[in-house]
Amino acid sequence: MARIQDVAKHAGVSVASVSRVLAGLPGVSEPTRARVMASVEALGYRPDLAARRLRSRRTDTLGLIVSDIRNPFFMEVSRAVEDMAYANRLRVMLCNADEDPEKESFYLQMMRDENVAGVILSPTLARLNNYRPTEYPFPVVLVDRCNSMVEADAVVLDNMDASLRLTRHLVDNGHRKIAFFYGASSATGQQRYDGYLSALAGAGLSPIAQALKPTVEEARIAARNFLERQRPLPDVIVASSGLILLGLVEALRDTGLKYPDDIALAGFDDMPWTRLLTPAITVIAQPTYEMGRSAIELLLARIAQPEQVVRRIMLRGELIVRESSQARRAPPSAQQ
Amino acid sequence: MARIQDVAKHAGVSVASVSRVLAGLPGVSEPTRARVMASVEALGYRPDLAARRLRSRRTDTLGLIVSDIRNPFFMEVSRAVEDMAYANRLRVMLCNADEDPEKESFYLQMMRDENVAGVILSPTLARLNNYRPTEYPFPVVLVDRCNSMVEADAVVLDNMDASLRLTRHLVDNGHRKIAFFYGASSATGQQRYDGYLSALAGAGLSPIAQALKPTVEEARIAARNFLERQRPLPDVIVASSGLILLGLVEALRDTGLKYPDDIALAGFDDMPWTRLLTPAITVIAQPTYEMGRSAIELLLARIAQPEQVVRRIMLRGELIVRESSQARRAPPSAQQ
DNA sequence: ACATACAGAGTAATCGATTACAAATACAAC
DNA sequence: GTTGTATTTGTAATCGATTACTCTGTATGT
Known part of the structure; x- marks a missing residue:
């Protein structure tokens, strides 16, 4: 491995000049610069990052x-x-x-x-x-x-806003009992929960919330339990993240429930599969x-x-409305 | 920032001893080791990685x-x-x-x-x-x-083997015209193509292959063209990777074709959505x-x-058989 | 008591760059 | 020709660790 010394010797200049050329600093004449560059090329010189970082106290x-x-x-x-x-x-x-x-x-x-x-x-x-x-x-x-x-x-x-718009969309579509599954271990989950609460309050509805660890498996298990025990079922479940949404879909599959007829669905994050599923899933897409x-x-x-x-x-966030959030054909609690 | 010198001074030993303690080298007495550790703790000393790497010529x-x-x-x-x-x-x-x-x-x-x-x-x-x-x-x-x-x-x-088994599964299920969409820019795609060819040769069938760049978008476009122009349609399309498979599914969606009835589907990589789609998709799952x-x-x-x-x-690879690879209800070219 | 071995500790060279500072050179003005 | 200024170049200190080498002092064997 060639060192800066070798380059300097090869070019017939001092190490300082080589360093200056390589750093692109001013105060080097054109002939010198050219000779240095030629030597760098000839020797295949590459600066030693450890040495550079030690001395310069910078790491890119x-x-x-x-x-x-x-x-x-x-x-x-x-x-x-x-x-x-x-x-x-x-x-x-x-x-x-x-x-x-x-x-x-x-x-x-x-x-x-x-x-x-x-x-x-x-x-x-x-x-x-x-x-x-x-x-x-x-x-x-x-x-x-x-x-x-x-x-x-x-x-x-803008989590609060996005969640609020998503929930309002559900309310506007005739949903009344709106459940929210959210990740309790992040600020994001909390804020989306707040947006949900705020939309419910505006519509005079009461929350049905489930806090959980934001993983597919946790969501799947929690949702399975929820779907098996909770009666009557809510009109719709909202997931505060893509992973939770995936867990929800799996739980629906597990329990044999069909969306949006048995229960509607919506969530955050537009993933490859959200638009591919039939019915496709309503989500907030993040940029x-x-x-x-x-x-x-x-x-x-x-x-x-x-x-x-x-x-x-x-x-x-962009609200992408798809079939999963439609209200039941004959919604018991919706007027429409 | 405390340096090794500061630790040495604080502990009343030489820098060499500090270095030895930190490196866990032998030749340090217990009292010395303890004093050094105490000083490291007291000063919140953290070794400078740049210096260490420069001298030791190692980076972990x-x-x-x-x-x-x-x-x-x-x-x-x-x-x-x-x-x-x-x-x-x-x-x-x-x-x-x-x-x-x-x-x-x-x-x-x-x-x-x-x-x-x-x-x-x-x-x-x-x-x-x-x-x-x-x-x-x-x-x-x-x-x-x-x-x-x-x-x-x-x-x-074992790409050759996995692809061969996947293709054989299709043959065994009564498929005869089997198309293969594969990524031409990787060895993996090539080998899976070879496995496909080998299975076809064993069954006396002729290939219908399509090489492409291994991205969702490329696959989607290529598949859309293929599905619109190619007549008669093959019995099934196989994708050599998860991304290509996704593109295929999107293209089917675009063209309004239904799998497995209009055309069956199989591919590589078991992704979250492959088992969630209805019908679910037959794949080779990789460990x-x-x-x-x-x-x-x-x-x-x-x-x-x-x-x-x-x-x-x-x-x-593990072959996971799902609905997408079933033969047509009344397959024209299959005996079964 | 003396040689030998060895563990424990210290001194100083070293890794390969950057950069402060000094020196040399060029050029212009007087 | 001298002086002053600006530009270019070189010398050597420096970054903070590791590690080769040296020097103790103590233990062991004869």
Whole structure:
């Protein structure tokens, strides 16, 4: 492996000149620059990142800590971040905290150790609830999960609004007994729950809620129990996330209930299968790619300007109405 | 930030002793070890990774270069690798080459620059076809994609066998005109095509094949054209990957054709939606998690023993028969 | 008592870059 | 020709760890 010394010798200049050329700094004459570049090429020189980072105290690396990599939502967000990072010649360390505060802490510690330039984080509820920005030696942008208490750059969906619109749509379609299955371990689930409550209150209806861990299996089990025990059945069940929605669909399958006739269905996240199922499923689609892109933009801006004012980007979810949310043919509680 | 010097001073020992304690090397007395640990604790000392890596010429980091992170298959593989890495206190740099040889080269170069301990790679066809193990300064384990020419550690599905069994199942069910949509840009697609051909040859049938780029959109467009133009329609279409299968289902939806009555369906990869659709879809399920786990095991073994003999792990796909592959009620070309 | 071995601890070289500072050179103005 | 200024280049310190090597002091065997 050629070192900067070798390049300097080969080009007949000092290491400082080589370093300056490679860093693109001014104060190098054109002939020198050309000779250095030729030598770099000739020797196939590649700077040693460890040495560079040690001396310069910089790493062109970002951290991305998502709470569940299997969730297609985070998948899309990661992809957007990857794309942007690639375009900016930055490295990304992608970590999967798995909704586990301990793993999350481990990875945040790792980010410190790696001395990353910044982190994009979708925090667990525990962390968000006592979030102190000063705790981290690097800028952090929150993604997907944030609340109004927290003073931090963030990119989130307007969860309250989206959930409210989704629930109103159901009310408008004649549904009266509206159940809500939501992930209790994230701020997002909470906010969507609040939106649901708010819509119900507006319509004078009472809530039927079920908090659970936001995984397909948990949702499936909870929903199965619910569907078997709860009588009379509600008109419709709403899922606060794509994974929970999937669990619901599986539970319906398990119990032999048909939507939307036995019970209607709606949820968050437009996944490949939501429009393929028959009947297709009504959802709030999130602008996932846009969220990832915005997050990294906020982060890069913050890195460039550490003292900039805190910015929060709130994006609007798109309500996609499909067959699953139709009211029963002869709804007992609806007038229509 | 406390440095090792500060710890040494605080504990009243030399930096060498601190380093030895932290590395868990022998030759340190118990009292010294205890004092050092106490000082590390007291100062909240964390070793500087850049310095450590520069001096030791080691990075506890692995690279994982997948060809398409949106493909649920690679998603699961990544998760397995992540899990294992977390358990071994290793870092993973996850990169998405996006089926693009240029991006793949970029990331491999990045792995060199990062001086990673090893790489898990699902190579593009171009790279695999003139793969030279010696080209890389780190051990590489191939995952998902390999062929018998290549002398490299690898974890793959027995694609030929799986595809053969899937096709035979179709033949056994009375299908005669069997179309195959496959990804032309990966070794995997090729091998599955070969398995298909082999099964057809065994049954004295002739192939109807369609090579394409392995994305949902490409498959959807190609399938739509195919379904509109091709007459008579084949009895069944097989997709060589989950993404292509998804595109096929969408194309059927687009053209209003019903499976399995108008045309039957089967494919690779058991995704969340394959069993949820009605009719559910017959697939070869891959042991994805197991593949990721095996890949990292191979890699760690190779790192520990560089001169070990090359190993290839070939896993068996599981045929999951569902309704989508049933023959037509009154099949014109089947006897049954 | 003396040589030998060995465990424990310390000193200082080293990894390969960046960068502060000094030195050299070029060029313009007087 | 001298001086001053700007530009280009070089020298050497530095980042913070690891590790080769040296130096103790104690134990063991004869």
